[in-house]
Amino acid sequence: MGNRMRIAVNTGGGDAPGLNAVIYAVTMAAAQRGWEVHGIREGYAGLFDTSKIVPLTPERVAGIMDRGGTILGTTNKGDPFNRPHERNDGTIEFRDESDKVVENFKRLGFDCLIALGGDGSLGLAHRLSQKGLNFIGVPKTIDNDLAKTQQTFGFDTAVTTATECIDKLHSTAEAHRRIMVVEVMGRYAGWIALHSGLSGDADVILIPEIPFSIDKVCDRLMENEVRGKQHGIVVVAEGAKEAGGGLITKENVDVGRQEVMLGGVADYVAKAIHKKTGKETRSLVLGHLQRGGSPTTWDRLISLRFGAAAVRFIAEGKRNVMVAWQPPEMKAIPVTEVIGQTKLVSPDSDTIHTCRDLGISLGD
Numbered sequence: 001m002g003n004r005m006r007i008a009v010n011t012g013g014g015d016a017p018g019l020n021a022v023i024y025a026v027t028m029a030a031a032q033r034g035w036e037v038h039g040i041r042e043g044y045a046g047l048f049d050t051s052k053i054v055p056l057t058p059e060r061v062a063g064i065m066d067r068g069g070t071i072l073g074t075t076n077k078g079d080p081f082n083r084p085h086e087r088n089d090g091t092i093e094f095r096d097e098s099d100k101v102v103e104n105f106k107r108l109g110f111d112c113l114i115a116l117g118g119d120g121s122l123g124l125a126h127r128l129s130q131k132g133l134n135f136i137g138v139p140k141t142i143d144n145d146l147a148k149t150q151q152t153f154g155f156d157t158a159v160t161t162a163t164e165c166i167d168k169l170h171s172t173a174e175a176h177r178r179i180m181v182v183e184v185m186g187r188y189a190g191w192i193a194l195h196s197g198l199s200g201d202a203d204v205i206l207i208p209e210i211p212f213s214i215d216k217v218c219d220r221l222m223e224n225e226v227r228g229k230q231h232g233i234v235v236v237a238e239g240a241k242e243a244g245g246g247l248i249t250k251e252n253v254d255v256g257r258q259e260v261m262l263g264g265v266a267d268y269v270a271k272a273i274h275k276k277t278g279k280e281t282r283s284l285v286l287g288h289l290q291r292g293g294s295p296t297t298w299d300r301l302i303s304l305r306f307g308a309a310a311v312r313f314i315a316e317g318k319r320n321v322m323v324a325w326q327p328p329e330m331k332a333i334p335v336t337e338v339i340g341q342t343k344l345v346s347p348d349s350d351t352i353h354t355c356r357d358l359g360i361s362l363g364d
């Protein structure tokens, strides 16, 4: 391995606040070592169309650290093992073009890819590594559901945004003596709901890890009435399920998207609460607001640390690992120990106990 490396960086899956801070740190840490860095736009798309590869220099990344989104663009339909192609009759066929990605990566002379992604993107990087593409993964997702790292970047910003929104709901809920049911993101994990619901003083928090009963939810809300409080806040994770029920999903409208689209549980819960209690109930979905905006200081800091550690690990000769924050250190964890291992909220965790101690119902 020569001293002067040529590395690439890409961003895959849903965006998360902090992506640009990681790109900034990677670029600066590589430049310090005299290495070359190139950004691959839109996941792996840049490896099919080289006009989508952009040189990253300290000048190019100046001022991006605090910006949301990603200067490289991203996609959750960028699986090179299943690339959608439209046939003449308008139907779609999927082709495995992963060999082309690896071939182009090598032809362009890259030594290593820094892949910023969640479970799906890291899984793709792992499969490409089995064909010869070296990478270092950086754990990105607002959902905070990646194993082996205490936290992913983007999560703190999403929780902060959700908490601010919940804070704003209290006054309108109180004014109208209503129940407000707020749906937050998180896929199959309840981290965003739990942290924002607790910080935002919710009465009820529903998470995928604890199946809920509408009766229990209503019991808790009616306790408010006994105490003279006529309004209430329910925070529900998009992946929360009623005991004995299933996930609530939306129609998948994106060609090439593999994952189901979650959504609608707040509306379901709100209707059920109204039916049972007769109370005026409204639902709202915070949606992509949680992914937008500048990263919080915490997310910015951890993103910079993730990016710098990724470059350090490359310099140390590490490959096909994920940078994991295991306080106080950044560790290199084989990606095989991470992918497919959703990190869920433990029903026996301190945060859950804190909710119960404060009288917050988890719907069970």
Ligand code: F6P
Pocket (backbone or CB within 6 Å): 014, 076, 118, 141, 142, 143, 185, 186, 187, 238, 261, 262, 291
């Ligand atoms: O994984 C991040 C996430 O924001 C999930 O919380 C959510 O279910 C999903 O992405 C939404 O994806 P999209 O932006 O494609 O609708």
